[in-house]
Structure formats: C-alpha cells, structure tokens
Amino acid sequence: MTAAARGTIGAMNQPVRDLSRPTTPCSAVQARMAEETAARAATAGPAAALSEGAGAEADLRAELADLVDSLAPELVALSHDLHTHPEVGHAEHHAVAAVAELLRTHGIDSEAGVYGMDTALRAEIGAAEDAPAHPGVPTMxxxxxxxxxxxxxxxxxxxxxxANSVGAFLALAELQRRRPGALPGRVILQTTPAEESDTAKEILAQRGMLDGVDAAIQTHAYAHDLADQTWLGVRRMSAVYTGIPSHASSQPFMGRNALDAATLALTGLGLLRQQILPMDRVHAVVDDGGRSPT
Ligand SMILES: [Zn+2]
Known part of the structure; x- marks a missing residue:
C-alpha cells in the first residue's frame, strides 16, 4: 500500500478515521453465543450438574478438588514454562521433558516417543491388568x-x-495413592503433538493411541463459555507456485509471476466460500511471496 493510501482522510463534519488501524470486527455473533450460553446455564438447573448419586462419592470428589488446588503452583509453573518456551508441532522437546519431569517428581514413569512420534508422551495409572484389551476395566x-x-x-x-490435563492426571494419581482402589479403572495421560500444524491425533489414533480406551477427554481454551460446540476436522495442504524470473520494469513480458498465481488461488478460495457448507472453513496464507517487486 502506498503512503498516500495509508494516510488519514476526513471530510467536513465527518470524524477523521485513522486508516493505519484496522477496523474493529463486529462482536455481535460472540455476544449472541455468550447470551445463549448464559440463558442455557440459567435454565439448566441442578439436573444438568452431576447428581449426588452419579459418579464418584461426594467426599472423593471433594478430596480430588483439594488435590487439584494443592497441585496448582506446579501446574501454573508448567503452564508458564511452556509459554516461555513455545515450540511448533513435532518440535515440543522442551514440553515433553517438562511434563516427564513433573510426572517423575510425583513418582510416575512416562514414555516419550510413543507410536512413532518423538514428542508424544504416555503415562498410565490405575488398575494394571495384563490383558492387552483390559476387558471389563474402564479406561479413560x-x-x-x-x-x-x-x-x-x-x-x-x-x-x-x-497443565490442565497433567493436573487432572496427577490429582487422580495422588488420590489412587492415598486411597488404593479409589480409581476403578485405568487413566492414561497421552500428549498429542502438533495440533496447530498437523493432524497428529488422527495419526496417533490410527496407530493405536485409543485402542482399549473407553473415553478420551481434554480441555481447550475458548473466548467464552460454550454450551456446545461444532467440532471440525482438518486437512492441510501446501502448494508451491513456480514462476520464471524477469526484470519487472525492463522485461516483464519475459517472466511468469508465481505470486500472481497464488493471488488468483486466494481469490478463488474467497469466492468458493459462498458455496461451501456453513460449518466448513477454508483459509490460506502466502508464506513466501518473494523478496522484491522488481
Ligand atoms: Zn488449539
């Protein structure tokens, strides 16, 4: 964008708009979702929560909550440690070591590099049945x-x-230690690399990560509370456009502009959005568009 186009514009009696700043996106959809969630929460009543007769005994749940509280300093430290050492997908070596070390300080062995993935870690507590499929033993x-x-x-x-997941696992492990038999099954902690960049969970599942597992849970941050969520699968692809270099002002006709091809593809994706299903998402980024326009 040229400097002229980036300047501020204004007209008589019109507020001057600073074009150097993007406009603030409308938050109406988020506000409506938050309202819907609040309305559901208000009408859900006690029936939506676990009744006293469901799940673990009340005193067991209270003890578990206390254990989570007591673990809080270590969990917050783990969270801050990971935040200050961000690692992209399949390079989470610091994170693997940090999780393994925290488990170790609580007397729990873990195995890194499971299912052929260097930064996938697995640990297990609870009923250690020998049978491969653990028949009759609920596994989470x-x-x-x-x-x-x-x-x-x-x-x-x-x-x-x-930190949430590791904390839940450690709290259950400590509960089991204090009250042998309190855990009526197996609990597996399974780290899953490369959520941002890849489909590692899918690959791990294909390789057996969830074999013999009755339920799998995790938390994910969101902008606000949600009553429900439409989950999306993901497919990623990359495309390389190859051009022919030429001098852009003296002999432009001798070149083939790869960035132009990528621009057309982005435009096409934008037009395609009108016809795709409402919950489908498609997005792209040009991560290398050349170094010089000349
Ligand atoms: Zn995420």
Missing amino acids: AILAEYDALPGVGHGCGHNVMC
Whole structure:
C-alpha cells in the first residue's frame, strides 16, 4: 500500500478515521453465543450438574478438588514454562521433558516417543491388568497438547490446556495413592503433538493411541463459555507456485509471476466460500511471496 493510501482522510463534519488501524470486527455473533450460553446455564438447573448419586462419592470428589488446588503452583509453573518456551508441532522437546519431569517428581514413569512420534508422551495409572484389551476395566485417556504457532507462540493457550490435563492426571494419581482402589479403572495421560500444524491425533489414533480406551477427554481454551460446540476436522495442504524470473520494469513480458498465481488461488478460495457448507472453513496464507517487486 502506498503512503498516500495509508494516510488519514476526513471530510467536513465527518470524524477523521485513522486508516493505519484496522477496523474493529463486529462482536455481535460472540455476544449472541455468550447470551445463549448464559440463558442455557440459567435454565439448566441442578439436573444438568452431576447428581449426588452419579459418579464418584461426594467426599472423593471433594478430596480430588483439594488435590487439584494443592497441585496448582506446579501446574501454573508448567503452564508458564511452556509459554516461555513455545515450540511448533513435532518440535515440543522442551514440553515433553517438562511434563516427564513433573510426572517423575510425583513418582510416575512416562514414555516419550510413543507410536512413532518423538514428542508424544504416555503415562498410565490405575488398575494394571495384563490383558492387552483390559476387558471389563474402564479406561479413560486424558489428552494434552502443547504445541505453539510459528511467529505467534502460544496463541490459543495449549500451555494452559497441557497443565490442565497433567493436573487432572496427577490429582487422580495422588488420590489412587492415598486411597488404593479409589480409581476403578485405568487413566492414561497421552500428549498429542502438533495440533496447530498437523493432524497428529488422527495419526496417533490410527496407530493405536485409543485402542482399549473407553473415553478420551481434554480441555481447550475458548473466548467464552460454550454450551456446545461444532467440532471440525482438518486437512492441510501446501502448494508451491513456480514462476520464471524477469526484470519487472525492463522485461516483464519475459517472466511468469508465481505470486500472481497464488493471488488468483486466494481469490478463488474467497469466492468458493459462498458455496461451501456453513460449518466448513477454508483459509490460506502466502508464506513466501518473494523478496522484491522488481
Ligand atoms: Zn488449539
């Protein structure tokens, strides 16, 4: 954009708008979702919460909540540690070591590099049945992701979410230690690399991560409370446009502009959005558009 186009404009009796700043996006949709969630929460009543007869005994739940509170300093430290050491997908080596070390200080062994993925870590507590499929033993997997975005760091809070999952696992482990038999099954902590950049969970699942697992849970940060969420799968692809270099002012006709091709593709994606399903998302970025316009 030229300097002239970037300047401020104004007209008589019109507020001057600073074009150097983007306009603030409308937040009406978020506001409506928050209102809907608040309305559901207000009408949900006690029936929506766990009744006293469901799940674990009340005193067990209270003890678990106390254990989570007592773990808080270590969990916050883990979260801050990951935040200050952001690592992109499949490079989460600091994170793997940090999680393994925290587990170790609580007397829990873990294994890194499971299912052929260097930064996937797994630990297990609870009934250690020998049978491979653990028949009759309920098994829950707590998933944890800890990758960050290139150039951004921890944009959507995977550092917090990892600490949440590790904290839940450690609290259950401590409960089991204090009250042998309190845990009526197995609990697996499984870290899942590369959520931001890849489909590592899918690959790990194909390789057996969820075999014998009855339920898998994790938390994910969001901008506000949600009553429900439409979950999206993901497919990623990259395209390389190859051009022919030429001098842009003296012999432009001798060149083929790869950036122009990428621009057309982006424009096409934008037009395609009108016809795709409402919950489909498609987005792209040009990560290398050349170094010089000449
Ligand atoms: Zn995320």
